[in-house]
Amino acid sequence: MDTFAPPDADALPDPDTLPVVLVVDDEVRSQDAIRRTLDEDFRILTASHADEARQWLTRQAVDVILCDQRMPGLTGVAFLKEVRERWPDTVRIVISGYTDSEDIITGINEAGIYQYILKPWVPDHLLQTVRSAVEARTLRQGLDRLDLELRSAAPVLRARSQKKLGEARSAFGFERMVRAPGSPLEAVCAMAQRVARYDLPVLIGGESGTGKELLARAIHYASPRHAQAFVLENCAAIPDTLLESELFGHKRGAFTGAFEDHIGLFQRAHGGTVFLDEIGETSPAFQVKLLRVLQEGELRPVGSTRAVPVDVRVVAATHRHLEEEVRAGRFREDLYWRLAGVTLHMPALRDRPADIAPIAERLLAEVGAELGRPGLRWAPGTLACLARYAWPGNIRELRNEIARAIALSDEETIEPGVFSVRVLQGGGCEARGGSVAAVQALPSHGTLAERLEVIEAMVLREVLLRHRWNKTRAAAELGLSRVGLRAKLQRLGLEPTQVG
Incomplete structure (x- = not known):
């Protein structure tokens, strides 16, 4: 029996920054071949059998072990099982010239073997495998450190989480729903606050731009589910096939382009609230699938045979009259009753003219800050002009109009004259100097082409500012x-700094 004298301290390689690979193989030629393949990127240690390898492991930190399967005494897999128990951070790779060994087949999982390499191995493949093993070990160590840091910081994180949650409840609560005393919105908010505490589905109706999403968020943050996720999806924005995948998830390979598993919004919102905007735009086929999820409390990701339980509260919204859609056969009646546990209706802005002034004040502050012009004020009579306009686009149109006014005004006080013609005419503002102010903004000298160029630059500047220099949206x-x-921006000499 061969005897082994463990290497003394002087025999150990000088420490450096290279990862350490221990090669365990009873054939010296195999050791040399592996060394030649790896020695540029790694520090190589060699052992001829398990006892010698144990000596290295007790004296030297090792990143990766490359172990031959057939050696005197202990087999490679049997030795790597021991390594997994005593040195679990070391990445284990077995090399073998045999594929029918029952020991290998049954022992790979028990030994936690990272990779199985069949002889004769290819140098480039071996090199890449060892590199990947070192990267995997580094990543795992990083995750372990992060987990330890998170555990130690858990009390601080919980405190921060509670603070953030309190800020979210304040930012998205019912007080966010700006309204004047006696507004029709008061009754809507009062009813929503009452039903928020109960785990009932809510259906919100109303025209586009009336604030249905704000109401849905307020309901969530006033509910027992407020500490969990609030997720939303606009059902009209994507086709049914993608909508099903987005909401319910899909498995890898379920369809062309499904390169990995995707967790749907319903699973992400488990324990929280899902807001389905424009639910009236969905097809009957999708309505059947949604109904099944709501009835059974479980879903099947696209391409999966396994049902996944989900616990969510659904708040849906639509600008359509769903009762009429049901009567016309375009919306399933059973789904309607599943969604309409409680129905709320957001009044249009024209039906609550007293709310326009406080909403405009809030928007002026918010949009002004976004565009880098805080502290703006309304000129006398301007809010009265806004209140007389019908606002068919509701709050969304009002916000756009205020952004336009800020872009076109160089003063700290916003005058009516910077509003669009439709607002000036609809609000009866011409007699108040609006048209005069608009005309005064036009160039008063130069050729027709020069004047048109100035007007063109003004229009481009206004649109780009409103879209925050997003050229795709502006175009x-x-x-x-x-x-x-x-091309127009280059011709007119408009740059982002000039536009902003």
């Missing part, structure tokens, strides 16, 4: 291609 509003818009 779409102006009916231009992105290339065409860029």
Whole structure:
């Protein structure tokens, strides 16, 4: 029997920054071949059998072990089982010239073997495998450190979480629903606050831009589910096939382009609230699938055969009259009653003119801060002009109009004259100097081409500011291609710093 004298301290390689690979193989030629393949990227240690390898492991930190399967005494898999128990951080790789060994087949999982390499191995493949093993070990150590840090910081994180939750409840509570005393919105908010505490589905109706999403968020943060997620999806924004995947998830390979598993919004919101905006735009086929999820409390990701339980509260919204859609056969009646546990209706802005002034004050502060112009004020009579306009686009239109006014005004006080013609005419503001102010903004000298160029630059500046220099959106509003818009900006000398 061969005897082994463990290496003394002087025989150990000098420490450096290279990862350490221990090669365990009873054939010296195999050791040399592996060394030649790896020695540029790694520090190589060698052992001819398990006893010698144990000596290295007790004296030297090792990143990766490359172990031959057939050695004198202990087999490679049997030795790596021991390594897993005593040195679990070391990545274990077995090399073998045999594929029918029952020991290998049954022992790979028990030994936690990272990779099985069949002889004769390819140098490039071996090198890449060891590199990947070192990366995996580094990543695992990083995750372990992060887990330890998170555990030690748990009390601080819990305190911060509670603070953030309190801020969210304040930011998205019913007080966020700006309204004047006696507003029709008061009754809506009062009813919503009462039903928020009960785990009932809510259906919110009303025109686009009336604030249905704000009401849904307020309901969530006033409910027992407030500490869990609030997720939303606009059902009209994507086709049914993608909507099913987005809400319920899909398995890898379920369809073309499904390269990995995808967790749907319902699972992400487990314990919380799902807000389905424009639910009236969904097809009957999708309505059947949604109904099944709501009835059974479980879903099947696309391409999966296993049902996943989910616990969510559904708040849905639509600008359509769903009762009429049901009567017309375009919306399932059974789904309607599943969604309409409680129905709320957001009144249009024209039906609550007293709310326009406080909403405009809030928006002026918010949009002004976003555009880098805080502290703006309304000129006398301006809010009265806004209150007389019908606002068919509701709050969304009001916000856009205020952004336009800020972009076109160089003063700290916003005058009526910077509003669009439709607002000036609808609000009866011409007699108050609105049209005069608009005309005064036009160039008063130069050729027709020069004057048109100035007007064109003004329009581009206003649209770009309103869209925060998003050229794609600005081009779409102006009916231009992105290339065409860029050409105009270059011709007119408009740069982002000039526009802002």
